[in-house]
Amino acid sequence: MRTAIDQAHQLLSTRHGLINVDQIWGISGGMRPVKYLIKQMHLILEEFLTSNVVVDAGECLKDLEVPHFHHEFVYEALVKAIEDSKQHTIDQICSLLKYLFDSCIITIDQLKNGFLRVFEEMPDIVIDVPFAYELLDGIRVKSEKLGFFPDELAKEMPTRARKRFVSEGDGGIFKA
Template sequence: GAGGKGVWGKLGSELVEADVDMNDPNYDSDSLDNGDIELKTIIPEMSDEEIQKDTEPIVLEYFEHGDTAEAALAFDELNCGTKRYLIVVFAVEIAMEHKPSHREMTSVLISDLYGRIVTQKDIARAFEGLLKNLPDLVLDTPDAATVLGNFIARAVADDCLPPKFVQICKDKVTCDHARQALSRADTLLSMKHGLVRLDNVWGVGGGLRPVKYLTRQMTLLLQEYLSSGDLQEATRCLLDLEVPHFHHELVYEAVVMTIEAINGHTEELMCKLLKSLYAAIIITPDMMERGFLRVYEDMPDICLDVPLAYTVLERFVERCQKGGFVTDEVIKKMPSRGRKRFVSEGDGGRIKSHDFV
């Protein structure tokens, strides 16, 4: 017989494949050796610290090349799992410590990652987290609340966040910084044609801005500097414009403003500013020279409005020469009073010394 309980069973029964009971406590899926089983490598979900560590180089490289598709491919390789929202959190935190043009790039990146790497829920969760983190963020970025408000408004304008997001968060937050950020976003979104204007919430990047706009910003920068005497703030404003190729305009505006002021205090402040920017290699010798030479070319017109223009110019150039930031070429080419050309026809091409009558 086949035997009963506790015996070996019928002879040859060990050769017959037994039915597998998956509910059996002794069931071991690894022991199955048939074609229906496929083994896959399971990579554990990354920790918050690992995501932050891997996100930073991707974002910084993106700031260099500006290719959102390349950044998306890099993010796709990260095993973030349910923590994909952290990509947005860390990208915004990095952008806060960078220039307005980088913040613009980050807004574009978030928009391009939406639907591919992150969902609307991920983006909403990210901004909710950032609102909670504001007390810490303002320690490194004092205007973090305003910056975050801009990011939220832009995300709504780009359809990455629902319009009701701002109001929902307003009802939940208790932190003053978070309220400030949401109030900023609400104000931007409430403006007439707000959604359209938010395309430029960070300003147009660097050299893409119109020349008139840049000239106006430099004039305002100089006026503010003359009022406050704050060198550091003036330097920051100039760097924020991100137009090193246009710094000759600042030199030009500074010299013209000095001539029009006919004021020793203004001459002293402007000389101090130009010297500081020159010493920090923010304004290069070439830009400095171009700025002064442009003033020289316009002197016949300037002196129509300012009769003492040549006298003030001579005094200012001599002050700048003592400051050590104008070249001999700039000094040699300084025009004489009432002369549009710098070289007299009858002196054999010799550069005239600056003779002021």
């Protein structure tokens, strides 16, 4: 019994100890570290963008056993599509989200939460991707066509006000 306790202590005290124990004994998804789950979601997205097999991506996401954390997957997928800025990637991500929604892997609430998180982060995202608002609008249009964009999110959709140029009438004079 002492040997088993010592071995368990050694496994847990090493770097990434909880992941080591997960591989040996199995830990349910909710017990895994958030960083580990996010990393796995990134890997699922990368593999999907390479293979374009939605069924495999769905199975991998289910295998993580964290349905309460699927909003993170939606968030990461949308940010990935915006950052990549390619229409092909946007189409792939939208088809993946549609599949996950239609097959009930991702619930409507998790989908909404993922979109809302992206909406909140748009001021930061636009720093790295200047056309992020236009890309997000394109994702919305594609999602609506595919039938998985929640109607109530349309009024929450962020828009970037167009910058006025000096040549548009005020003659460069600033008003106090």
